Amino acid sequence: MEKNELYEEAKRLLEICRKLGAEHAQVMISGLYNVGTRFGENHITQNVGRKRLNIQIRTQLGQKIGNYAGSKLGENAEQELQNTMTLTKLSADDVEFPGFLQEQPRYPEMTDRYAEVEPEELSAVIGQIVETARGVDSRLETVAGNLNWMSNRTWLLNTHGLEAYNESSTLSGVINVAARENGESRSTLNYGSGSLATLPAEQKAREVAETAVRGLHPKEIDAGKYETILMPGAATALMNFVAFGSSSQGLVNHSSFLKDKLGEQIMDPRISIKDDTLNPDHLAARRFDSDGVPTPEITYIDNGVLKDYAYNLRNAKKLGVDSNGRNFTGFQGEMPMFFSPHVTTGSKDLDTIISEVDDGVVITNLFYNNFVNAPEGLCTGLTRDGLFRIEKGEITHSLKNMRWTDSILSIFGSAEPARDATQVKGFFFGSAITPPIRTDSFNFSSKGKH
Amino acid sequence: MEDVANQVFSTLGDKPGFQLAQIRFVAMREENLSYRNGLPFNCANLRESGTGVRVRVDNSWGFAATDSMERQDVIDTALRAFKVAKASAQVSRKPSVELAPEPIYKDSYSVRIDKDPFDIDIKDKMELLRDANQATRDASEHIRMAISNYRSRDTRVHFFSSEGSVIDQRLMFTGGSMQAVAISGAETQTRNLQNFKSRGWEAWEEFDPIATAATSGEEATILATKAEKCPSGKSTFILEPYQLGLTIHESCGHPSELDRVLGYEADFAGTSWLTPEKLNNLQYGNDKINITQNPAMEDVLGHFKYDDEGVQARSVPIVKNGIFVGYQSDREHAAMLGLDRSSGNSKSDGFDSVPIIRMNNMFLEADTSDEGFADIDALVEDTRDGIYGLQWKSHSIDDKRLNFQFATQIGYKIENGEITTPLKNVTYQAITPEFWGACSGLTRTSKIYGLPYCGKGSPNMQIGYVSHGGPWGRFEDVNVGITG
Ligand SMILES: [Zn+2]
Numbered sequence: 002m003e004k005n006e007l008y009e010e011a012k013r014l015l016e017i018c019r020k021l022g023a024e025h026a027q028v029m030i031s032g033l034y035n036v037g038t039r040f041g042e043n044h045i046t047q048n049v050g051r052k053r054l055n056i057q058i059r060t061q062l063g064q065k066i067g068n069y070a071g072s073k074l075g076e077n078a079e080q081e082l083q084n085t086m087t088l089t090k091l092s093a094d095d096v097e098f099p100g101f102l103q104e105q106p107r108y109p110e111m112t113d114r115y116a117e118v119e120p121e122e123l124s125a126v127i128g129q130i131v132e133t134a135r136g137v138d139s140r141l142e143t144v145a146g147n148l149n150w151m152s153n154r155t156w157l158l159n160t161h162g163l164e165a166y167n168e169s170s171t172l173s174g175v176i177n178v179a180a181r182e183n184g185e186s187r188s189t190l191n192y193g194s195g196s197l198a199t200l201p202a203e204q205k206a207r208e209v210a211e212t213a214v215r216g217l218h219p220k221e222i223d224a225g226k227y228e229t230i231l232m233p234g235a236a237t238a239l240m241n242f243v244a245f246g247s248s249s250q251g252l253v254n255h256s257s258f259l260k261d262k263l264g265e266q267i268m269d270p271r272i273s274i275k276d277d278t279l280n281p282d283h284l285a286a287r288r289f290d291s292d293g294v295p296t297p298e299i300t301y302i303d304n305g306v307l308k309d310y311a312y313n314l315r316n317a318k319k320l321g322v323d324s325n326g327r328n329f330t331g332f333q334g335e336m337p338m339f340f341s342p343h344v345t346t347g348s349k350d351l352d353t354i355i356s357e358v359d360d361g362v363v364i365t366n367l368f369y370n371n372f373v374n375a376p377e378g379l380c381t382g383l384t385r386d387g388l389f390r391i392e393k394g395e396i397t398h399s400l401k402n403m404r405w406t407d408s409i410l411s412i413f414g415s416a417e418p419a420r421d422a423t424q425v426k427g428f429f430f431g432s433a434i435t436p437p438i439r440t441d442s443f444n445f446s447s448k449g450k451h
Numbered sequence: 452m453e454d455v456a457n458q459v460f461s462t463l464g465d466k467p468g469f470q471l472a473q474i475r476f477v478a479m480r481e482e483n484l485s486y487r488n489g490l491p492f493n494c495a496n497l498r499e500s501g502t503g504v505r506v507r508v509d510n511s512w513g514f515a516a517t518d519s520m521e522r523q524d525v526i527d528t529a530l531r532a533f534k535v536a537k538a539s540a541q542v543s544r545k546p547s548v549e550l551a552p553e554p555i556y557k558d559s560y561s562v563r564i565d566k567d568p569f570d571i572d573i574k575d576k577m578e579l580l581r582d583a584n585q586a587t588r589d590a591s592e593h594i595r596m597a598i599s600n601y602r603s604r605d606t607r608v609h610f611f612s613s614e615g616s617v618i619d620q621r622l623m624f625t626g627g628s629m630q631a632v633a634i635s636g637a638e639t640q641t642r643n644l645q646n647f648k649s650r651g652w653e654a655w656e657e658f659d660p661i662a663t664a665a666t667s668g669e670e671a672t673i674l675a676t677k678a679e680k681c682p683s684g685k686s687t688f689i690l691e692p693y694q695l696g697l698t699i700h701e702s703c704g705h706p707s708e709l710d711r712v713l714g715y716e717a718d719f720a721g722t723s724w725l726t727p728e729k730l731n732n733l734q735y736g737n738d739k740i741n742i743t744q745n746p747a748m749e750d751v752l753g754h755f756k757y758d759d760e761g762v763q764a765r766s767v768p769i770v771k772n773g774i775f776v777g778y779q780s781d782r783e784h785a786a787m788l789g790l791d792r793s794s795g796n797s798k799s800d801g802f803d804s805v806p807i808i809r810m811n812n813m814f815l816e817a818d819t820s821d822e823g824f825a826d827i828d829a830l831v832e833d834t835r836d837g838i839y840g841l842q843w844k845s846h847s848i849d850d851k852r853l854n855f856q857f858a859t860q861i862g863y864k865i866e867n868g869e870i871t872t873p874l875k876n877v878t879y880q881a882i883t884p885e886f887w888g889a890c891s892g893l894t895r896t897s898k899i900y901g902l903p904y905c906g907k908g909s910p911n912m913q914i915g916y917v918s919h920g921g922p923w924g925r926f927e928d929v930n931v932g933i934t935g
Contacts, residue, residue: 037910038539041715045511045539049911050531051803053501053518068495072518072802084496091574092491093581120513120538128542145717149910174910177717187717254596255632255639333483334493368721369847373858374876376639379935381856383849385721404847404854404880407935446933447880450724450853 002032002054004154004166011158014058017079019160021086023060027101027159029291029330031055034152038123041145043131048120055153057291057330060085061101064094070331099314103161106295108288111279114195115170118150122197130176130206137210140180140217144206148174157293165289172197173284173426176206177386178213185451186216186399188386189366191234191426193284212365212387219399221448222390228361229443230354230391235384237425237433238367240342242380242409243274244429247301247309248327248338249316251375258378258409259307268305268413271347275300276311276327276339277434282424283341285431291335294326301339313337342428344435347418354419354439356394363389363396364443373406381406383449402449415441452476455522456611459529463506464613466533468540471507471550472613473760474529476520477802481604482569484576486584488597491577501802505760506532510547511539512783516803550782551793553762555614560756561621563749564651568603568625571652576601583664587631590668593675596632599664601655602647602903608759616761624752624916625654626901629664633671640674640875642667642860644842647901647916649754670861678875681862683932687837687891688879689830689925692898694859695815696919697843700905702883703735703742704810704919706852707769707777708796708907709784711808719909721850724883725775727788733775736887739818742770744779746795746811751918752901753811755798760806762795769813773887781808800913807908815921818893826896827923833892837865838931840877856880856933878933881926892925 002010011028018026033055039047058069060082067089074081131144152170157163173193180186190209194200231239243259251257259267278287278296290296292314301309312320313328313335327337355363370382381404388400422436456474463469481497501518502525513536517528580599587597603625610618626647633640644667648654690698706723710716713727725733745766746755757763760782769777780790781797798809817823824830831839840859848855862877863870881889899920906912 035911036535039715039718039909040542041717042544042713043542044544045542046544046715047805047807048511048513048535048539049805050513050515050535051517052528053516053803066491066494068493069498070495071498072501074498075519081496081498088494088496088573091572092494092577095490095492097490120535121541124538124541131542143714143717145714147718147910175718179714179717187722189718254598255634256641334485368850371845371847373845373856373878373933381845381847381933383847383854385850402849402854404849404856406856406933411935444935446935447854447856447930449849450882451849451851 007032007154007156011156014074014078015158015160017082018058018060021082023062023086025061025101025160027059029057029155029157031153031155035150036118036120036123037147037149038127039147040127042143045124045127050120058082058085060089062089064096064098065089065092066095066098067092097315097319099318101159101161102163102293105163108165108295109279109297111286111288112281113168114281115152115168116196118197123148123150126200126202130202133203133206134176134178134210137207138180138214140182140214141178141210142181143179144176146174146176148172157289163293165293167287169286171195171284172200176209178210180213180217182217184217186213188212188216193424193426195281216387216399219401221401224445224447226442226444228358229440230361230363231438231440232363232365233423233425233435233437234366235364236435236438237428238370239409239412240428240433240435241370242378244338244342246378247311248336249310249312249320250336252310253316253319256375258376262307265307266305267307267410268302269416270305271417272302272305272413273300273345274302275343276341277343278341280341283432284426285340290326290328291330292324292328294324296326299325311337311339340429340431342433344418344422346420346422346436348420350420351437355391355396358391359393361391362400363391378409380409402451403445404447404449405444406446407444412440412443452609453611453617455525459526460613462526463529463533468509472529473505474611475503475759475802476609477501477503477606479604479606479801483602484580485598485600486580489584489588499801502528503799503802504529504532505805506536508533508536509540509543511536511543513539514805548783548786551785551790553782553793555616556757556761556763557617559619562623562649562754564623566652568652569605579660583629583660586661586665587629587668590631590665591633591672593633593635593672594631594668595634597668598630599660601627610757610761612761618757618761620756622649622755623651624649624901624903625651626658627655627660629660629667631667631671633675635675638675640671642671642674647752647903648750649752650750673873674861674875678873681838681874681877681932683934685928686931687834687925687927688929688931689834689837689839689923691841691923692920693842693900694840695921695924696900697846698857699742699813699815700810700917700919701846701848702852702855703769704813707779708808708810709778709780709788712778713784713787720907724851724853729775731774731776734773735770735775735884736773737890738773739890739893740770740773740887741816742813743768743816744811744813748812751812751899752903753917758795758797759799760797762793762797764795767794779808779810784808798915800915804913807913809907809915810905810917812918814899814919815924817895817897817922819895823895824892826894830892830894830923830925831865831870832868834865834868834925838874838877839863839865839870840879853883855883878931880930880933886926886929889927890924891927894922897922
């Protein structure tokens with residue numbers, strides 16, 4: 002659906018809610034068009050084109066609330082929304098409901114990006130990636146990955162007159178390459194861009210292929226603490242835990258390891274992280290959240306000091322502060338979070354940082370990371386796709402994967418970011434921008450088998 | 452619908468390279484109700500309906516979806532799926548592969564629903580949730596957060612294949628979770644009891660929400676006030692069916708999915724250590740270990756009669772007497788490995804998702820031999836020293852599924868054949884074949900649980916609904932109490 006049609010549909014749905022007895026209502030409607038392709042063993046395995054609407058409606062009757070979520074409503078909208086109204090009427094008072102925004106906020110400026118692509122164009126890029134990666138070295142046998150074009154046009158309207166609109170399209174994907182010589186070495190890298198013309202597919206294919214070859218013939222190391230350089234993929238994986246910890250949801254349900262730490266020095270003074278939601282390079286760039294609250298740039302870790310949590314209207318009301326516009330609403334509920342982290346860069350380039358490490362490791366990616374115990378920030382996971390040894394300032398050889406178990410605040414407690422940042426897709430539904438980060442100590446708790 | 456499907460088949464049938472089309476008309480509704488600390492919280496109803504068309508052209512797949520079931524929209528979507536398949540063929544598999552054959556079915560099926568949950572008054576549902584929530588909060592003054600959740604999903608799938616199958620299925624699941632967070636001093640601890648079944652309202656009644664909610668509150672309080680830290684080192688370790696099921700899910704379920712074995716999940720979930728040359732050759736565990744996948748089993752979450760490419764569900768052994776003997780597959784991947792039939796594991800999570808190989812119901816068989824223990828009490832009585840771990844708190848496993856580390860919500864010390872001190876932050880870590888090779892006892896009793904959260908697929912991840920379980924099991928020399 003086009004922008005105007007979506008607007009008219011949102012208006013129509015609000016009117017139906019009113020007609021069915023809602024005191025107030027809010028509609029978020031997104032027209033989603035997605036073309037995504039996936040490949041493995043050097044060929045395309047899946048290819049998908051989807052067109053649909055995502056609709057979220059909230060109806061209010063005093064302090065009673067009902068929610069609807071789903072696809073296109075069409076002619077049966079009245080019948081479906083009647084169910085939501087029944088849910089609203091028969092519910093009990095939710096005294097923590099903050100109400101809908103009653104005034105039209107001024108949203109910050111942001112450059113919208115929207116460009117359509119065809120499935121044939123994506124397939125052509127895949128063909129280039131497979132050819133380029135395999136061409137790097139004769140030991141490169143198979144290439145896998147995906148490339149996803151996702152676009153959406155979103156309106157948020159409520160019966161107080163709030164109107165907010167956002168449109169965007171993004172291209173992003175993954176390349177995974179396997180090199181084989183008396184064993185297998187795989188490596189994975191993200192790539193993404195606003196358009197096909199600027200997509201760095203071949204450059205990334207070469208880069209990931211070179212890492213896979215370097216990963217051949219790994220040696221073993223023992224479990225223990227190592228000075229470690231976290232490449233952007235690995236650093237981003239750890240930022241996930243910081244995102245959970247800095248969500249006000251974790252304050253409300255007592256699961257956050259950053260609870261009661263506002264204003265404290267929680268990380269190395271060299272670490273600053275901002276949520277730059279307005280940067281159009283981010284996959285989750287936006288100018289308002291699912292409450293309609295503007296989303297300004299926020300530095301939430303400033304020289305290692307925790308400066309802010311991510312709020313939505315609901316948690317802000319409960320905790321007695323103003324929302325800073327970080328809400329995301331899905332069918333399973335609301336989750337405010339800093340979705341677009343950007344780690345401030347340091348002064349030394351990566352080579353200099355490596356040259357200063359006497360005995361340590363480089364981690365390309367981390368995999369299957371999870372809290373072991375969320376309230377204390379203890380986490381675990383494994384290395385993947387390239388673990389390398391540094392000896393006397395030089396990368397000497399690759400290593401078999403290791404399991405890590407460590408506290409997030411201890412990892413970043415003594416840490417130094419490098420000079421050049423890259424964007425890493427896969428930060429929830431968005432992306433992170435981060436340089437490699439060196440930490441004094443990273444704990445490997447057991448050996449992997451490959 | 453059949454008329455629209457036939458028009459699609461005749462429209463596509465004349466196009467060069469066309470081989471197969473599968474159409475799914477899907478109508479899904481869901482109700483998700485919660486109470487949090489005495490207040491209704493995020494109560495929602497969900498409706499998703501639309502059409503997914505999968506087309507095979509020149510031995511390549513294309514898929515397209517629309518949130519409409521109207522004739523012209525479906526035909527346009529099918530033509531888009533054809534165009535997408537043609538695009539896939541630009542970078543196609545060489546040599547190409549035929550799909551594993553499957554009979555044609557004309558059938559209609561519904562899971563067993565004694566009481567339709569959508570016919571139960573919302574007021575009654577909300578009052579029951581409110582009372583359950585109160586039961587958690589009444590457990591002790593240490594309860595700081597109580598979340599009580601009820602969920603039911605009802606899905607109608609009409610499947611049409613250009614090969615001739617016409618299958619109509621009504622699938623449903625119902626269940627919920629009772630979560631409690633208790634705080635005492637600096638200690639914050641959580642207990643979360645949940646279960647889901649492919650049944651109607653009766654599954655929720657059987658879950659016994661109020662009693663379950665009270666238990667979650669009581670055990671969270673024990674964790675926060677009385678439980679000791681899990682000791683570190685090697686230990687005999689006993690798991691109950693829920694957490695044993697999670698261990699199966701991660702260490703046997705995912706690595707036996709044939710798509711990841713053959714390298715087609717490398718961009719996201721990883722690959723697998725269960726490579727094809729190990730089939731029928733590998734000692735996966737000791738001879739007590741028998742793991743079976745069977746989505747045809749009635750009532751369990753993930754149950755269906757036909758998968759999303761029209762393959763009839765059936766029981767397939769994955770591990771037999773400790774030997775690795777089977778994969779989970781779909782028609783294409785089965786053919787790639789030269790298997791004569793798909794195991795019937797092709798599933799999508801909605802009308803707009805492409806079917807992929809999914810785990811559904813996988814469990815460890817109980818030990819019905821003389822060696823099997825009568826129940827958990829008998830197993831504990833036979834154990835000198837050890838730790839008993841219950842239910843999922845955290846999980847992690849590598850991309851080939853060999854090194855896993857889990858945390859359980861609560862644990863207990865076993866001393867001289869008796870359960871003694873409660874333990875908090877219980878963790879265990881092992882290497883898959885070493886763990887299953889060190890099984891020293893299983894019960895004759897067993898239980899299966901439903902878990903509605905398994906992520907797989909890329910670039911758009913799908914959520915799967917799975918069930919797992921089996922007997923209570925004992926394992927020797929397991930690393931426990933992993934620290935940072
Ligand atoms: Zn899973």
